Amino acid sequence: MAGKGNKASGAAVKEKPRPKTAEAGAPDELNKEQLLEMYTLLFRCRLVDERARLLFRQGKFKGNFYSAVGQEATHVGTLYGCRRSDWVGPSHRDMVAAVVKGVPARDIIAQLYACQASPDRGKTTPAHFGHKDYNIITPSSTIAAQWQLVTGVAFGLKMQSKDDICFAYCGDGATSTGAWHEAVNFAGVHKLGILYVVQNNLWAESVPLRLQSAAKTLADKAVGYGMPGVVVDGNDVLAVYRVAQEAIRRARAGDGPTLIECKTYRWYGHSEIDPAKYRPKEEVEEWKKRDPLARLEKHLGEEKILTDEKKGKIEAAIKKEIDEAVEFVEKSPYPDPGETFQHVYAEE
């Protein structure tokens, strides 16, 4: 997993977690309130995701769940401060992108339970979260298909001279698909306003990165499409934020897309039914030490921005929101069976 950033991008590459998170430093433009807000989002992602896992294992909802625990800094770092009108093309592991975009826990839990209150009224599976009110596109399970769609959104926005931008997410495995390359190439040609975020967690389900790609870094692929490629420590939310801010500036200004490779790790299996025995224990333990939430927490503690009392309050508020969401959803009815036949065409 040796990796170097694309020199042209000028972005810093951090291979290993810095011994003291304080070294990461906060981007100048982030004040204390914003840092706390970012921390709260990271915490919300973690708690919503962990609750989803728990609910699944309690048999509260069917299907499967694809946890993003360990990878949340890639979502928070890229989407923090974005507009509600900006678009997100998520994959199956990006449900927490909705948390960062401000979707209430109630809508997310409702999706898990496939009840009538779900934004998709129970049509699709638990982790494939979309929400029109927040411009989060409901994903297909065919890998990287969402990159095509969200690239099209960016194309449509550009044709109308709008400066809303798009965020596309995928894992390392997706970079092997034709869909991925066709989308990125198209965006390069048309200088679309989009951030392509690859969460390189080293494993595509059970397939290690070495069998996925011979490229030195996944960000290197950007060279072929005429855009900057940046490698960033995906477990350092402030580093991700810094890289994303530059990409966002480029995107809004019409300077084109950026490919961002976030080096990160999923703590759990590909899904809740995957014990992930293919990964060495030491590797998992090593990455857990680089927990993005704990790192920011430590940093904010050292900076005297976060106290134990404050943390307790934040945690309690999030848990309350989730508890209330679960309570609400568990009382919500399933969709009417007749809805099976609805939403096929605009003009029936």
Added chain:
Amino acid sequence: MGQPVTYIQAINQAMHEEFARDPKLFILGEDIADGGVFRATEGLAHKFGEERVVDSPLAEAAIIGACTGASLVGMNPLAEIQFADFITPAMDQIVQNVAKLRYRSAGAFEPHLTIRICTGGGVGGGLYHSQENAAWFAHEPGLKIVYPSTPYDAKGLLKACLRGKDCYLYFEHKKLYRSIKEELPDEDYTVPVGKAAVRREGTDLSIFTYGYMAQVSLQAAERMAEKGVNCEVVDLRTLLPLDKETILASAKKTNKVAVVHEDKKTMGIGAEVASIIQEEAFDYLDAPVWRVCGPDVPIMPFSPPLEETFMLNPDKVVRELEKLAAY
């Protein structure tokens, strides 16, 4: 009525008129800014600019993905797939996103686009410039499939798609492009999606057909008339959803049914038409539903005698209709 126009001129006219009418309409495809392989997009880029008539990279999935995404933010996309044979790289987008996004989001996301697809054989196109694969997509609710057989319908159906809110696959047969002419109304018109057309009234048997085979079937019907068999020819025009009402009315009227299509027989559109009739008009039938279709071989071969053997023509259709009439 103006001068008679060809099928491809009708398509071109429809695009010119709709581009002028709808500023959100754009077209994305390969080699289109220069007018296209068959000149379907002639003059469009010159008149409306390359911002709206966009040559895509050679990447069919990107064409469909870009169009579908753009439709979510208020654009009205028209995609061109240069040959139906080349639609396979876009299969994932068409089947998994275009057909399913509305459904999987419970109608929250409303993709809409039209995909013009040059299709069909009999012009020496060989293996990969002859396929007529509309049936692949007819198994995908969420899509609508139209397939005109006349210049009037070519224009009217394309306009209906470009004004519609659904996702349309618009198949256009390359053998029809310049082989027929028709005078078109001066005034604006559309042809409704989902409605078949009775091209020839008849009493003895019904032929259900579409595309180039609609023209072949009309010729066969004239020959049958000389033999004293009065055939009704129904041009399906829309393959998904099928116009069951018109199909059943004709089957019940003539009591004998043939389906005629260029594409392969097995699992084809004709199989579905036959099923609808046996389910809902079984008691009216005096003969089995007769399928007159392309052979079940992987692809249309190139050498002239092989291509001729693959393609249906009026002679072959007449031979089958005679058997049906005599049943």
